[in-house]
Amino acid sequence: MSTPLRLGTRGSKLAMAQSGHVAEALTAATGRPVELVEVVTAGDRSSAPVHRLGVGVFVSALRDALTAGTIDFAVHSYKDLPTAAAAGLHVAAVPTRQDPRDALVARDGRTLTELPSGATVGTGALRRIAQLHALGMQLEVTPIRGNVDSRLARVLGPEADLDAVVLARAGLARLGRTDVITETLDPMLMLPAPAQGALAVECRADDTDLVELLAVLDHAPSHAAVVAERALLATLEAGCSAPVAAYAVVAEGEPTGSGAEGDVVQEIYLRGAVISPDGTRDLRLSRTGTLADAAEIGKALAAELLDLGADSILGHDGHAGPGTQQFGSTE
Numbered sequence: 001m002s003t004p005l006r007l008g009t010r011g012s013k014l015a016m017a018q019s020g021h022v023a024e025a026l027t028a029a030t031g032r033p034v035e036l037v038e039v040v041t042a043g044d045r046s047s048a049p050v051h052r053l054g055v056g057v058f059v060s061a062l063r064d065a066l067t068a069g070t071i072d073f074a075v076h077s078y079k080d081l082p083t084a085a086a087a088g089l090h091v092a093a094v095p096t097r098q099d100p101r102d103a104l105v106a107r108d109g110r111t112l113t114e115l116p117s118g119a120t121v122g123t124g125a126l127r128r129i130a131q132l133h134a135l136g137m138q139l140e141v142t143p144i145r146g147n148v149d150s151r152l153a154r155v156l157g158p159e160a161d162l163d164a165v166v167l168a169r170a171g172l173a174r175l176g177r178t179d180v181i182t183e184t185l186d187p188m189l190m191l192p193a194p195a196q197g198a199l200a201v202e203c204r205a206d207d208t209d210l211v212e213l214l215a216v217l218d219h220a221p222s223h224a225a226v227v228a229e230r231a232l233l234a235t236l237e238a239g240c241s242a243p244v245a246a247y248a249v250v251a252e253g254e255p256t257g258s259g260a261e262g263d264v265v266q267e268i269y270l271r272g273a274v275i276s277p278d279g280t281r282d283l284r285l286s287r288t289g290t291l292a293d294a295a296e297i298g299k300a301l302a303a304e305l306l307d308l309g310a311d312s313i314l315g316h317d318g319h320a321g322p323g324t325q326q327f328g329s330t331e
């Protein structure tokens, strides 16, 4: 029996669930045993709003452990990874992505359109806050943080103080809690975060045997979708807590004309959005291309959004943007 591979993971229920799935899948595919090693990150220790903690709060300690060699590989929620490449590290696989859409969990089984004006909706992400305001439903959007259970308790628990919360469907799915969802939100209304629902399996770039081994976990269409979404995010120079949304769908396109073999080309459809936190400015565009051009599609869509003024929404042009305004109050 070979020595177990050490898989570094955050200790939250969600992180443990997703790392456990990856460990099982790797052992099933390769026969290699995997042990989970818990690593505490700054994001776990602080209860400040995520957009105040800075990029990478959930991943830096895991990456430090990888670099130091105390773990062999790590599983991250891909949307929590900063877009800047990490020196010496490599994303060796993106497993099949979960449904990336956001979910509404509301009292009395309500859907979004059934929420009365003034209904209180909790969410921590600027992207969701912005899109909830953009609906023009006069919702009272309340910033919340914490793990999935504590967020659900704000609606479902004995001390419930909110009418609804919005959170990633993927997180609920990994915890086996999709039963509480009252509506899975249409991406045309609530476009997900870049890479939401996807995992990144990361190891040291020079650990070539492991890079090769982990590749069995990769799902090419999921990987390409994430590449397109994150190219958009990186080109906008925005982080995981910016009011930027992107969602790529990979589908088989029309067979290309003459090919006797009837080549089926995989097409990628990317939609991106930049929304001001108060919802008054809302830029949304989409674009299609081939799978091989995933990164270029993301960059091109970001360039189009910048042409429309995304910069001023993101605060890169010296005007007030998310970095310079105050959020966190009940708007």
Ligand SMILES: NCc1[nH]cc(CCC(=O)O)c1CC(=O)O
Residues within 6 Å of the ligand: 077, 078, 079, 080, 166, 167, 168, 170, 171, 195, 196, 197, 198
């Ligand atoms: N920002 C927190 C976070 N990071 C990853 C997930 C779970 C969903 C995923 O893996 O994309 C969540 C919870 C949420 O957004 O509700």
